Amino acid sequence: MTRLSILRRLSAPIYVGFAVLATLPFILLTSASPWLFACFFFLAGVLVFLAPKPNHPDRRRRVFLTSALLVAAGFVLLLVDATGVLDPLVDPVGDLILSVAAEAEPREVRRGEEITYRLTSMNNQTEVAMPRRFEVDGQPFRGVLMYLELPTENGIGLPIVSVSASAEGIAAQPTVVYAQDEPLLPIFWHWTTTYEPGHRIVGLLSGDGHDPGEWGVGGSLSLDVTVRVPMSFAADTVRAIRCVLSYEDPQIGAFVAQTLWNDPPPRVRVIE
Numbered sequence: 001m002t003r004l005s006i007l008r009r010l011s012a013p014i015y016v017g018f019a020v021l022a023t024l025p026f027i028l029l030t031s032a033s034p035w036l037f038a039c040f041f042f043l044a045g046v047l048v049f050l051a052p053k054p055n056h057p058d059r060r061r062r063v064f065l066t067s068a069l070l071v072a073a074g075f076v077l078l079l080v081d082a083t084g085v086l087d088p089l090v091d092p093v094g095d096l097i098l099s100v101a102a103e104a105e106p107r108e109v110r111r112g113e114e115i116t117y118r119l120t121s122m123n124n125q126t127e128v129a130m131p132r133r134f135e136v137d138g139q140p141f142r143g144v145l146m147y148l149e150l151p152t153e154n155g156i157g158l159p160i161v162s163v164s165a166s167a168e169g170i171a172a173q174p175t176v177v178y179a180q181d182e183p184l185l186p187i188f189w190h191w192t193t194t195y196e197p198g199h200r201i202v203g204l205l206s207g208d209g210h211d212p213g214e215w216g217v218g219g220s221l222s223l224d225v226t227v228r229v230p231m232s233f234a235a236d237t238v239r240a241i242r243c244v245l246s247y248e249d250p251q252i253g254a255f256v257a258q259t260l261w262n263d264p265p266p267r268v269r270v271i272e
Helices: 003-030 035-051 057-083
Strands: 098-106 114-122 132-136 139-143 145-149 160-166 177-179 201-205 220-228 238-240 243-249 254-260 267-270
Touching: 003 057, 003 160, 035 057, 035 243, 114 145, 145 220, 160 201, 201 220
Parallel strands: none
Antiparallel strands: 098 114, 114 220, 132 139, 145 201, 145 243, 160 220, 177 201, 238 267, 243 254
């Protein structure tokens, strides 16, 4: 048996394998079930089979082969769906999704008055939330991060009056940290435990710099931040905060960043 004949015999399974592998990124990105893509391959195979056939025997044979290979790829994806090998990556039910919420009081303020933002999050799942690696005061630091973006005036965060934090179900004491809204991801921001006027980000890390602060089931984090509205702040403007929770999902070993986009934080209006 020549090398060419071996390659010809292997071309069919190679084609099917390539088609399935090329589909996997789309399955993972869309979190769609593999059977949907299997239906696509089945439909494509049927359409190719029903399409007008060329007169040349070799070309006709290639059309039938292409149709058969598309259907075969569909069967492979059905097998993948039936075995559930991709369920931990595709099915969001199995992922670690923590609850996170934000409140603000009062909803209407005058210049010179104060606004208190409260962030709360709870691990009401069945898995431990694993910490991520950050840099705080120039030193490596591990912990689950919950942070909010402060209202700003001319790009500068409103002055902070007080900050308080609490944690339950976490061995280490949480650490309050501050940062500017820098480019890239929060893991690359220059976090610090010292507040300076103008900071736009206030966060809470579940660790203390020594203990990584794994977040156990039933544990909770709470962060209260009070800011003062400057006398120069424009009236009738609405300022909303953005709350983010960042941790590692131990089930799939992936980093998760939950943001209150679908459930926006409360808005505060400045009145005369």
